[in-house]
Amino acid sequence: MPDPGSSPLQSSLPAAAARFGTHGHGRGIEAFGGGPPAPPVLPAAPPAPAGPPAPARTPNPAMERILRGPSGLGTAGLFLSRREEPPAPAAEAAEQAGPAAGRPVPGLYHHPVPEPDPVRVEEVSRRIKEWAVDEVELYPPEWEDQFDGFSVGRYMVACHPDAPTVDHLMIATRLMVAENVVDDCYCEDHGGSPVGLGGRLLLAHTALDALHTTKEYAPDWEESLHSDAPRRAYRSAMEYFTREATASQADRYRHDMARLHLGYLAEAAWAQTDYVPQVWEYLAMRQFNNFRPCPTITDTVGGYELPADLHAQPAVQRVIALAGNATTIVNDLYSYTKELASPGRHLNLPVVVAEHEGCDVRDAYLKAVEVHNDLMHAFEAEAAELAAACPVPSVLRFLRGVAAWVDGNHYWHQTNTYRYSLPDFW
Ligand SMILES: CC(C)=CCC/C(C)=C(\C)COP(=O)(O)OP(=O)(O)O
Ligand SMILES: [Mg+2]
Numbered sequence: 451m452p453d454p455g456s457s458p459l460q461s462s463l464p465a466a467a468a469r470f471g472t473h474g475h476g477r478g479i480e481a482f483g484g485g486p487p488a489p490p491v492l493p494a495a496p497p498a499p500a501g502p503p504a505p506a507r508t509p510n511p512a513m514e515r516i517l518r519g520p521s522g523l524g525t526a527g528l529f530l531s532r533r534e535e536p537p538a539p540a541a542e543a544a545e546q547a548g549p550a551a552g553r554p555v556p557g558l559y560h561h562p563v564p565e566p567d568p569v570r571v572e573e574v575s576r577r578i579k580e581w582a583v584d585e586v587e588l589y590p591p592e593w594e595d596q597f598d599g600f601s602v603g604r605y606m607v608a609c610h611p612d613a614p615t616v617d618h619l620m621i622a623t624r625l626m627v628a629e630n631v632v633d634d635c636y637c638e639d640h641g642g643s644p645v646g647l648g649g650r651l652l653l654a655h656t657a658l659d660a661l662h663t664t665k666e667y668a669p670d671w672e673e674s675l676h677s678d679a680p681r682r683a684y685r686s687a688m689e690y691f692t693r694e695a696t697a698s699q700a701d702r703y704r705h706d707m708a709r710l711h712l713g714y715l716a717e718a719a720w721a722q723t724d725y726v727p728q729v730w731e732y733l734a735m736r737q738f739n740n741f742r743p744c745p746t747i748t749d750t751v752g753g754y755e756l757p758a759d760l761h762a763q764p765a766v767q768r769v770i771a772l773a774g775n776a777t778t779i780v781n782d783l784y785s786y787t788k789e790l791a792s793p794g795r796h797l798n799l800p801v802v803v804a805e806h807e808g809c810d811v812r813d814a815y816l817k818a819v820e821v822h823n824d825l826m827h828a829f830e831a832e833a834a835e836l837a838a839a840c841p842v843p844s845v846l847r848f849l850r851g852v853a854a855w856v857d858g859n860h861y862w863h864q865t866n867t868y869r870y871s872l873p874d875f876w
Contacts, residue, residue, distance in 0.1 A: 463766075466759045467840040551865040555783050556876045557816070559823040560860040566607035573616050575603030578623045586682040588631060593640075599868035602626055609744070609858030612851060614753045621691050622751045625703075626744060628683035629710070635680050637714050639792060644718030651711045657684035659704045695750045698758035706743040713739025717797065726795075732802040733775070733821075741781070741859060742774035748851030749844070756848040765836050766845070772829035773852045777859045779822040784863035784870040786815065812875045829856070 554560060582588035582597065589597055606623045613619045634640040636650050653674060661671045675685040692700050716735045720727055727735065749756045760766060782798035789796035799821060804814035833849045863870060 463763045463840055466763055467842050467845070550861065552867045553872065554864050555819060555872060557819050558783065559826045561857045563608055563857045563861045566604055570607045570616060570619065571603045574607060574619050574623055577616070577620055578602055578627060581624060582627060586679065586686050588627065588679050588683055600630070601862070601866055601868070605858070605862040608861045609855045610748065610751045611854050612752045618751050618753055621694055622744070622747060624687035624690055625747065628680070628687040629743065631683050632680040633714070635678070637718065644721045647718045648715055651714060654681050654684055655707065655711055657681050658688050658707050691750065696755055699747070699750050699755060702758070702761060703743060703747060706746050709738045710740065710743055720797065726797070726805045727802060729802050729806055732797060732799060736778050737771060737775055740774045741777040742770065745773060745777070745852045745855035746770060748855055749848055752847065752851055754844060754847060756844045760840070760842065760845055765832070769829060769833050769836055769849065770852065772825055772832060773856050776822060776825040776829055777856050779818065779825060780860050780863050783818060783822065787871050787873050788869065815873060815875055
């Protein structure tokens with residue numbers, strides 16, 4: 451893993467953080483000689499839950515616990531925000547649910563999460579299907595089983611434990627469904643193809659990042675946004691998102707989606723030329739073809755904002771990238787058998803390692819587990835370092851939200867036995 455010394459903490463972070471106050475705990479920004487913090491430019495987010503003072507610069511379990519926030523049965527209601535419904539009797543729900551389905555990849559470093567609140571899962575699942583069928587005509591009836599099997603309600607409730615209401619959860623859920631329908635229909639096995647993908651993706655991207663043109667041509671563009679399910683889904687999900695997001699959160703999301711689409715195009719270009727990238731090249735592509743746009747909306751879904759200047763800090767960007775990379779290699783590991791069974795060669799980390807590192811598929815898969823674990827440890831170490839260096843409540847809560855998304859994403863991949871199964875390597 452890259453030398454932690456390369457961590458860009460010693461950059462513009464202190465000055466940026468000082469502008470937002472540090473009502474957090476323990477060593478604040480003064481440690482960098484930043485002097486007493488200026489009053490927050492934005493209304494400060496509610497103070498982070500009282501906890502032990504920030505630890506020394508090396509990560510430690512206390513900081514990891516702070517980043518995760520309270521966990522375990524019955525703690526779902528301990529987060530800062532108002533909840534719309536009383537939390538379900540988690541203990542009873544967990545008993546009824548029994549052990550989580552599926553099993554974790556042996557040797558994979560991860561954090562189990564409590565069973566998502568079944569009351570919220572049911573309501574989100576009901577509402578997202580209503581939206582998919584009645585508002586955006588997302589899929590033909592013959593795809594209904596696959597839509598249900600994706601279990602997007604359970605996914606999003608697991609990934610956003612601090613969402614104050616179901617309406618907030620729906621913001622993430624519509625975007626998750628739209629992102630996947632673009633991938634399925636434009637890139638993958640529901641009519642997707644690398645041929646001409648660039649044009650399709652750019653036009654779909656204008657549903658997120660509007661075309662500004664003349665009165666003569668604007669109507670044609672507006673009509674195009676209703677012409678297929680991917681664009682209907684992107685347009686609608688983005689409209690709901692921008693009602694709640696600030697301008698900088700919306701701009702952040704558009705940037706992250708442009709990254710995602712660039713990653714799709716690299717993957718498609720290599721498919722067209724039948725090129726198997728070097729391992730580092732694959733990891734670079736997967737940093738863009740990546741879950742990143744999902745955890746980075748954790749503040750909008752949580753009903754608060756990580757200020758743009760703090761989000762833009764190199765140290766924050768690095769933590770986001772490490773978390774996104776870890777979440778996406780989780781997908782490579784859990785979708786490995788599904789992709790092996792799909793037509794042609796579907797690139798994922800084990801396939802690329804086997805191709806270039808002269809090992810058999812089992813050793814390649816185990817190496818990919820190690821790569822994931824290294825990414826997770828780097829994410830957690832640098833998140834803890836960042837939390838200690840910049841104990842601004844919105845930063846702490848954002849980091850905790852990203853960590854929760856990482857854990858919820860693993861939970862969904864492990865338990866979605868409709869979609870994924872593990873290879874018989876153990
Ligand atoms: C939801 C979202 C932003 C997805 C980003 C990119 C993406 C589709 C993945 C990371 C999932 O990868 P993959 O295409 O391999 O999906 P499956 O393995 O088919 O679930
Ligand atoms: Mg996959």
